[in-house]
Amino acid sequence: MATLDTFIVNVEVAVVRDRCYLAIVRGRAEAIGAGWLGFPGGKVEIGEADQHTLEETARREVLEEVGLRVDEPIVYVESHTFAVDNVPVLDVVMLARSSTGDAFPASPDEVAGIGWLTYEAFVSDPRTQAWTRESLRLVEVQRLELNW
Secondary structure, eight states: OOOTTOOEEEEEEEEEETTEEEEEEEOTTOSSOTTOEEOOEEEOOTTSOSSSHHHHHHHHHHHHHHOOOOOSOOEEEEEEEEEETTEEEEEEEEEEEOOSSOOOOSSTTTEEEEEEEOHHHHHHOTTBOHHHHHHHHHHHHHHHHHTO
16 A cells, blocks of 8 residues: 555556557446547556566556557656656656557557547647646657657
8 A cells, every 4th residue: 555655656658659649538338538538558566577567567557458569668758756646657658659459448448539639639638637638748749859
C-alpha cells in the first residue's frame, strides 16, 4: 500500500504509426476518466524488470490494452505528478512506434475504443483533457525531432 512518501509509478505510451497517434477511449471500469481520450498505459508492477523498467512496463501495457507490440527504441518524453484518492502518482510519458499489427481493445473494461488520430485531431478532440494535450504537445515535438 502506498504511503504519502511513496509514489505509484504509471507509464503512458504515445504510440505512433504513419504520423498518427493511437488514442484510446478509457473504459467504464477506469476509476478516473471513463470516456476520455488518452494513451495506453498503466502502473509499474513490483518485479517488472531489474533494468529498463519503464520500457518493459510500456511494452506490457500496450500489448495488454491494445494488442500491439512496440518497436525499439522506446523514448522518454516527460513526467509529471498528480494524486488519486490522496495517493501520489508519478506519471511517465514515453513515445514508441508500432509498425505491424492491428490495434484492438484487448482489455475492454480499460479500453472502450481506439483510433489512429493525427496530432491535430487528437489535441482538438473535446474528450482530450488539458494534461493529455500538454503531454501530446511534448510528444509531437519529440516525434518531429526523431523524424518519425
